[in-house]
Amino acid sequence: MSFAAASAALDAAFPGRIDRGQAVRDQHGAGDSWHPVAPPDAVFQPVSTEEVAQAVRICAAHGCPIVPFGAGSCIEGQVNATQGGLCLDLSRMDRILRLSAPDMDVTVEAGLTRQRLNEDLRATGLFLPIDIGAHATLGGMASTRASGTMTVRHGTMADLVMGLTVVLPDGEVIRTGGRARKSASGYDLTHLFVGSEGTLGVITELTLRLTGIPEAAKAGLYSFADLQAATDTVVEALQFGLCLNRIELMDALQMRAINAFNGTDLPEMPTLLVDLTGSAAQVDTDRATFAALAQDHGATVHPVDTPEAYAHVWALRHSALYAARGLRPGASSLSTDVCVPVSDLPGLVAGITATLQAEGLVAPMHGHVGDGNFHLVMLFDPADAEEMARVQRVHGELVHRALALGGTATGEHGVGLGKKPYMEAEHGAALALMKRLKVAVDPQNLMNPGKIFDI
Amino acid sequence: MSFAAASAALDAAFPGRIDRGQAVRDQHGAGDSWHPVAPPDAVFQPVSTEEVAQAVRICAAHGCPIVPFGAGSCIEGQVNATQGGLCLDLSRMDRILRLSAPDMDVTVEAGLTRQRLNEDLRATGLFLPIDIGAHATLGGMASTRASGTMTVRHGTMADLVMGLTVVLPDGEVIRTGGRARKSASGYDLTHLFVGSEGTLGVITELTLRLTGIPEAAKAGLYSFADLQAATDTVVEALQFGLCLNRIELMDALQMRAINAFNGTDLPEMPTLLVDLTGSAAQVDTDRATFAALAQDHGATVHPVDTPEAYAHVWALRHSALYAARGLRPGASSLSTDVCVPVSDLPGLVAGITATLQAEGLVAPMHGHVGDGNFHLVMLFDPADAEEMARVQRVHGELVHRALALGGTATGEHGVGLGKKPYMEAEHGAALALMKRLKVAVDPQNLMNPGKIFDI
Numbered sequence: 068m069s070f071a072a073a074s075a076a077l078d079a080a081f082p083g084r085i086d087r088g089q090a091v092r093d094q095h096g097a098g099d100s101w102h103p104v105a106p107p108d109a110v111f112q113p114v115s116t117e118e119v120a121q122a123v124r125i126c127a128a129h130g131c132p133i134v135p136f137g138a139g140s141c142i143e144g145q146v147n148a149t150q151g152g153l154c155l156d157l158s159r160m161d162r163i164l165r166l167s168a169p170d171m172d173v174t175v176e177a178g179l180t181r182q183r184l185n186e187d188l189r190a191t192g193l194f195l196p197i198d199i200g201a202h203a204t205l206g207g208m209a210s211t212r213a214s215g216t217m218t219v220r221h222g223t224m225a226d227l228v229m230g231l232t233v234v235l236p237d238g239e240v241i242r243t244g245g246r247a248r249k250s251a252s253g254y255d256l257t258h259l260f261v262g263s264e265g266t267l268g269v270i271t272e273l274t275l276r277l278t279g280i281p282e283a284a285k286a287g288l289y290s291f292a293d294l295q296a297a298t299d300t301v302v303e304a305l306q307f308g309l310c311l312n313r314i315e316l317m318d319a320l321q322m323r324a325i326n327a328f329n330g331t332d333l334p335e336m337p338t339l340l341v342d343l344t345g346s347a348a349q350v351d352t353d354r355a356t357f358a359a360l361a362q363d364h365g366a367t368v369h370p371v372d373t374p375e376a377y378a379h380v381w382a383l384r385h386s387a388l389y390a391a392r393g394l395r396p397g398a399s400s401l402s403t404d405v406c407v408p409v410s411d412l413p414g415l416v417a418g419i420t421a422t423l424q425a426e427g428l429v430a431p432m433h434g435h436v437g438d439g440n441f442h443l444v445m446l447f448d449p450a451d452a453e454e455m456a457r458v459q460r461v462h463g464e465l466v467h468r469a470l471a472l473g474g475t476a477t478g479e480h481g482v483g484l485g486k487k488p489y490m491e492a493e494h495g496a497a498l499a500l501m502k503r504l505k506v507a508v509d510p511q512n513l514m515n516p517g518k519i520f521d522i
Numbered sequence: 523m524s525f526a527a528a529s530a531a532l533d534a535a536f537p538g539r540i541d542r543g544q545a546v547r548d549q550h551g552a553g554d555s556w557h558p559v560a561p562p563d564a565v566f567q568p569v570s571t572e573e574v575a576q577a578v579r580i581c582a583a584h585g586c587p588i589v590p591f592g593a594g595s596c597i598e599g600q601v602n603a604t605q606g607g608l609c610l611d612l613s614r615m616d617r618i619l620r621l622s623a624p625d626m627d628v629t630v631e632a633g634l635t636r637q638r639l640n641e642d643l644r645a646t647g648l649f650l651p652i653d654i655g656a657h658a659t660l661g662g663m664a665s666t667r668a669s670g671t672m673t674v675r676h677g678t679m680a681d682l683v684m685g686l687t688v689v690l691p692d693g694e695v696i697r698t699g700g701r702a703r704k705s706a707s708g709y710d711l712t713h714l715f716v717g718s719e720g721t722l723g724v725i726t727e728l729t730l731r732l733t734g735i736p737e738a739a740k741a742g743l744y745s746f747a748d749l750q751a752a753t754d755t756v757v758e759a760l761q762f763g764l765c766l767n768r769i770e771l772m773d774a775l776q777m778r779a780i781n782a783f784n785g786t787d788l789p790e791m792p793t794l795l796v797d798l799t800g801s802a803a804q805v806d807t808d809r810a811t812f813a814a815l816a817q818d819h820g821a822t823v824h825p826v827d828t829p830e831a832y833a834h835v836w837a838l839r840h841s842a843l844y845a846a847r848g849l850r851p852g853a854s855s856l857s858t859d860v861c862v863p864v865s866d867l868p869g870l871v872a873g874i875t876a877t878l879q880a881e882g883l884v885a886p887m888h889g890h891v892g893d894g895n896f897h898l899v900m901l902f903d904p905a906d907a908e909e910m911a912r913v914q915r916v917h918g919e920l921v922h923r924a925l926a927l928g929g930t931a932t933g934e935h936g937v938g939l940g941k942k943p944y945m946e947a948e949h950g951a952a953l954a955l956m957k958r959l960k961v962a963v964d965p966q967n968l969m970n971p972g973k974i975f976d977i
Contacts, residue, residue: 169757169865170894192761212706223704225713226681241952246928247861248893249678251667251717251936252948253974254956258680258713262706279761302624306647306734308800345763349804406702410624438703439625473701481706493707497696500963501709507962508955519708 070108070152073129077111077153080121085153086110095136095146095154099201101399101449102144102484107134107154114159116232116240116271123269124238126153132516133236135265137207138180142402143483145211145264150516155269157206163187164272171277172229172246177206177270184275193277196221198313199479200388206270211481212262216313216384219305219437220344221278223479225261232272233260236509246274259504264481265515267508281344284312285354286377288369289341289361290334294318295413296364297337301436302409303360304341309353313342314437315384318416321391321431325383328390333383334367339436340384387433391444394429398446401458401485405469406440406478415472419443419465426457440478467492482519490520525563525607528584532566532608535576540608541565550591550601550609554656556854556904557599557939562589562609569614571687571695571726578724579693581608587971588691590720592662593635597857598938600666600719605971610724612661618642619727627684627701629729632661648732651676653768654934655843661725666936667717671768671839674760674892675799676733678934680716687727688715691964701729714959719936720970722963736799739767740809741832743824744796744816745789749773750868751819752792756891757864758815759796764808768797769892770839773871776846776886780838783845788838789822794891795839842888846899849884853901856913856940860924861895861933870927874898874920881912895933922947937974945975 077085086092087109096106113119126133132152139146148154160176161183167173168191175184180202185194197208199215207213209231214223221227230244233256243256260267291297294316301314317325322335341357343350358368371380392400407415416432423430423443434441445461447454466476466489476482476489490498502522505512512522532540541547542564551561568574581588587607594601603609615631616638622628623646630639635657640649652663654670662668664686669678676682685699688711698711715722746752749771756769772780777790796812798805813823826835847855862870871887878885878898889896900916902909921931921944931937931944945953957977960967967977 167863167865169761170863171761172863212704212710214704214706218704222681225704225710226677235955239951241955242950243952245930246863247895247924247930247933248864249667249669249673249680249861249895249933250930251669251859251932251934252930252941253717253937253945253953254722254959255667255680255710255713255717256952256955258710259959262708262710267709279763281763306624306626308734308736346804346807348807349801352801352803404706406704408622408625408627408701409703410622440702440704475700475702475705475707477706478702478704479706482708486707490708495697496694497698497711498708500690500696500711503962504709504714504959507958 070131073126073131073153076125076129077122080125081111084111095139095156096148098139098141098144098146100142100144101401102147105147105149107148108151110154110156112156112159116234119155119234119269119271120238120240122153122155123234123236126513127237127511130511130513132513134515135210135269137178137204138202140201140203141207141211141481141483143481143485145481145483145518147484157204160271168193170246172274173277174272174274175205176272178204180204181208188277192280194280195227195275196278197224197227200385205273209261209270209273210264214479216315216435218435219314220312225258227276228257228261228273229276230274231257231260231270233268233270235268236511236514244274264483264518266505266518267514283347283350284342284344284377285350286371286380287341287354287357288371288380289339289366290336290369291339291364291366292336294337294416296366297339298409298413298436300339300361300364300366304357305437307356309357310343310345310349311341311437312344315340316434316436316441317387318432321387321433324390324394324431325386328386328393329383331383340380388444391431392446394431395446399449401445401462403443403445403462403465404440404478404480405465405474405476406438407469407472407474409436409439411472412436412439412441415468418468419461422461422464426461428457428461438478484518487520525586528581528586528608531580531584532577535580536566539566550594550611551603553594553596553599553601555597555599556856557602560602560604562603563606565609565611567611567614571689574610574689574724574726575693575695577608577610578689578691581968582692582966585966585968587968589970590665590724592633592659593657595656595658596662596666596936596938598935598940600936600938600973602939612659615726623648625701626732627729628732629727630660631727632725633659635659636663643732647735649735650682650730651733652679652682655840660728664716664725664728665719669934671770671890673890674769675767680713682731683712683716683728684731685729686712686715686725688723688725690723691966691969699729719938719973721960721973722969738802738805739797739799739832740805741826741835742796742809742812743826743835744794744821745791745824746794746819746821747791749792749871751821752794753864753868753891755794755816755819755821759812760892762811764812765798765800765804766796766892767799770795771889771891771896772842773887776842776888779845779849779886780841783841783848784838786838795835843899846886847901849886850901854904856900856917858898858900858917858920859895859933859935860920860929860931861893862924862927862929864891864894866927867891867894867896870923873923874916877916877919881916883912883916893933939973942975
């Protein structure tokens with residue numbers, strides 16, 4: 068059973084809309100990563116939940132794999148159609164279906180991007196407080212449990228998705244959760260689908276929790292002698308309960324990359340960039356407190372006092388990935404994303420830095436230190452199998468070190484193909500339960516097969 | 523297959539510890555509610571995860587139902603052993619296993635109570651920010667997805683449980699989640715078990731997220747002409763992002779009950795009681811802002827300016843349930859807990875109040891208005907079947923009205939036996955998926971059978 072079996076029925080149901088062109092298939096066969104392109108057999112762009120359900124029913128009847136696709140910004144191979152099948156590209160499902168400003172919630176179609184949602188919301192004074200680097204769809208962000216820089220204040224997609232519409236692998240449409248701020252009513256299906264990377268069904272609609280655009284926002288930029296001093300400052304600031312919206316850490320190499328990429332001359336030392344939001348008075352008070360904590364740990368405080376300076380430092384931070392890649396033009400990159408208890412971060416980074424040096428690899432580090440989540444951007448020549456093996460070896464060591472600290476292989480990028488090798492080590496006997504759930508929901512293994520784990 | 527089949531093997535494994543005494547069985551056969559006592563066949567108090575696993579393996583081998591039990595404070599019949607079997611009373615598993623003050627997380631055994639945890643943590647400056655009326659165990663609170671008054675600021679148990687140790691229905695022990703603040707690694711098993719009311723396994727350990735005890739806390743007490751004015755004030759305050767820790771609403775009848783119970787003479791009008799926490803300056807500023815918003819909506823502001831006054835008003839609030847019951851001594855009570863979008867709360871309460879009056883029922887209202895979650899404490903004579911039927915009829919109407927608004931049948935009490943009739947209306951086709959998951963995890967239907975839904 069395969070796409071071939073479903074092909075005629077799909078054409079009959081959606082005349083002229085099942086795209087088999089090689090360029091379109093290739094474009095849908097990979098995200099933004101080093102994983103080899105694996106094109107689907109065809110691409111379909113549904114415009115409604117009912118069309119998704121109809122396509123899924125046809126695929127289910129003929130045993131055709133289904134790969135949901137949003138913006139293709141994933142970096143662990145989540146959309147790569149390694150077993151072929153039909154790619155369901157949801158990007159045309161991009162409407163806001165309902166908005167309640169008083170209740171600060173919104174229902175959208177899964178193909179709407181985060182940027183578009185926040186642009187459309189601007190007049191309401193509300194926004195979705197998720198800040199990630201990628202230009203992703205909200206359905207994709209829910210599917211991979213995306214988070215980014217504002218998690219320390221607002222949580223991840225898991226915290227902001229209130230409810231979903233999902234097309235199950237047999238084509239049945241269900242609704243999970245709802246508009247209540249909390250519920251104790253039965254099993255939490257919403258959280259089961261969030262982070263399931265399209266392996267349990269197709270998310271077609273989401274109800275999301277919004278927050279008010281704050282009155283004031285100010286940044287602080289601090290250079291430290293070492294990562295330990297920076298992390299200690301963060302631990303203390305979190306315990307004080309300061310109005311921190313973002314706490315980003317960059318190591319000395321990352322700062323060198325940022326300087327080279329942007330033509331700046333910031334100290335090439337471990338650096339914290341923080342964002343404080345709230346009332347104007349609170350922001351000023353808490354920024355002064357943060358600066359005092361940082362100075363107690365020997366930090367140099369850099370002035371960031373105008374809206375222009377604020378925009379500038381955050382633009383520098385958002386350039387981190389491209390700046391890192393710029394250290395070795397033409398190279399591929401593997402961006403790790405382990406997440407550990409915050410206090411364990413300096414020791415973990417010190418350990419892995421020694422390994423990186425021993426392996427002769429270049430890997431600047433930036434991360435969401437408030438959550439204990441950081442990225443090493445390991446640069447390598449994709450044509451050099453030996454170097455690639457070294458990169459994978461260091462990645463494996465990093466993951467196992469993180470797991471030994473009670474952490475996770477992936478804080479926000481998801482598993483896809485790239486983290487599959489670590490699932491047994493991370494979850495142990497619980498991995499068998501995940502597989503049992505997958506079989507219960509998708510007995511034919513048609514939904515994004517081969518992602519997260521193999522059956 | 524039943525307890526009888528497992529009886530001898532349990533005695534052999536745990537000599538002298540399988541308690542069949544009628545008093546102990548009766549004491550474990552009901553929570554704190556009107557649901558008729560349904561005693562288990564025997565009660566066992568394990569002292570370790572391994573003992574739980576061993577007992578579960580024996581029960582699984584002999585088809586004996588298993589009912590996990592914490593403090594017995596549930597109010598929807600979650601612990602009532604309607605199919606007999608073995609009650610696993612976890613109250614002796616009450617240790618703190620690990621604490622990290624820098625990372626603000628703790629791992630505990632499931633039988634530890636919330637109060638004991640917070641007492642033991644006091645010296646660290648940290649606490650678990652869940653404030654519920656019941657004297658419950660943390661395992662029980664996770665199982666029913668408990669929340670209470672601080673949800674508006676800190677979320678529910680679903681937001682604060684980072685990981686679990688669970689004994690599955692076949693006796694296998696798994697660990698879910700971990701100590702990372704976030705993870706995108708595979709299916710979210712933690713949230714699957716949180717709120718599953720013991721129907722999927724036995725939670726034996728929990729890793730919990732803590733928060734810092736705030737520098738300052740002040741309360742505000744405001745009387746309004748009607749619920750709409752009170753709710754409008756809350757909606758505006760939430761959009762302002764004030765440092766609200768609790769926002770509690772009581773209706774005129776509830777205020778009358780509180781006055782009668784406590785000998786106070788507060789205005790018997792819709793009343794908001796708020797708690798603001800943070801830095802001293804922020805609390806003062808935000809309380810003044812809240813008071814101005816309330817006055818814009820016609821409120822009378824009552825002074826609450828000393829620590830003694832703070833303690834007094836919160837003691838009054840915590841007396842609400844007993845005060846409500848005091849309106850009709852000797853009566854039983856059914857406490858509803860629907861949760862709806864906040865802006866829909868006044869209309870919903872107005873509608874159901876009309877029904878209550880038409881049915882001649884007495885039901886004071888208090889609730890966590892910041893979440894749209896409220897309790898009507900409906901008083902009735904348990905010996906009067908006709909009155910009980912009226913109470914159930916009104917409860918049904920309330921639930922269906924809440925569901926029509928996108929809300930839920932239960933914000934925090936859970937389903938147990940009492941809300942089972944509403945699961946089909948709330949979840950539709952998703953209920954069948956919940957049942958499929960239950961069968962996949964517990965094919966023999968041994969774990970707390972008959973709760974949430976029937977198979």
